[in-house]
Amino acid sequence: MELSKLLIPGAVRFVSQMPAKKRLFQELSEIAAQAYGLSAAAVVEGLQERESLGPTGVGHGLALPHARLEEVDRICGIFLRLERPLNYDSVDRQPVDLIFALLAPKDSGVEHLKALALVSRTMRDAAICAKLRANADPGKLYAILTEYRSSQAA
Numbered sequence: 001m002e003l004s005k006l007l008i009p010g011a012v013r014f015v016s017q018m019p020a021k022k023r024l025f026q027e028l029s030e031i032a033a034q035a036y037g038l039s040a041a042a043v044v045e046g047l048q049e050r051e052s053l054g055p056t057g058v059g060h061g062l063a064l065p066h067a068r069l070e071e072v073d074r075i076c077g078i079f080l081r082l083e084r085p086l087n088y089d090s091v092d093r094q095p096v097d098l099i100f101a102l103l104a105p106k107d108s109g110v111e112h113l114k115a116l117a118l119v120s121r122t123m124r125d126a127a128i129c130a131k132l133r134a135n136a137d138p139g140k141l142y143a144i145l146t147e148y149r150s151s152q153a154a
Contacts, residue, residue: 001118004146006102007077011035012142014135016083021051024086028065028078028101036076036103042069043103057090061133062123066102066116075115076103081132081141098123098132 011031018024029043046067050056057063078101085095100119104112122128122145131144 001114002146003077003118003122006075006115006119007079007142007145008035009139009142011076011078012138012145013079014081014083014138014141018080018082018084018086021086021088022048024080024088024099025051025065027080028099031078031080032076032101032103035078036072038069038071038076038103042071043067046103047101055089055091057088057092057096058120058123059090059092059094060124060129061085061094061097062129063088063090063096063099064102064116064119064123065099066104066112068104068106068108068112070106072103072105074105075108075111077101077115077119078103079141079145081136083136098129 025044025047029040032038032043033040046069047065050067056065080099082097085097088096135141
């Protein structure tokens with residue numbers, strides 16, 4: 001599995017400011033609707049439902065919100081880089097500026113976990129995060145994310 005199979009260029013954005021986690025979930029849902037044709041309302045509900053089980057802010061400025069949804073037929077990714085970090089209730093209590101959301105089919109099981117593990121491994125790479133934080137262009141952000149797994153697989 002590679003990130004290029006989960007993420008499309010139209011689902012990568014640079015956002016200067018995000019006032020709250022609720023607004024972030026709305027933004028992610030709007031991108032999911034535009035990029036993947038999903039119901040924005042279902043995406044927001046799924047992300048909020050998952051977040052109520054425990055925060056998806058994993059530390060070091062990174063959040064990995066995710067949800068399993070009935071209407072999703074394949075695992076879809078959305079990546080945001082925030083210019084100004086957002087208070088996200090992360091495990092390390094630090095604000096986040098890199099958000100990689102995953103939306104998976106309701107019955108995806110192992111595939112969803114594999115995708116989450118792939119994203120987590122990628123985003124734990126300090127060099128990748130430094131490159132992401134140094135760029136604001138969505139095309140460059142997409143290239144950084146998708147080149148990583150290709151170079152690791154070779």
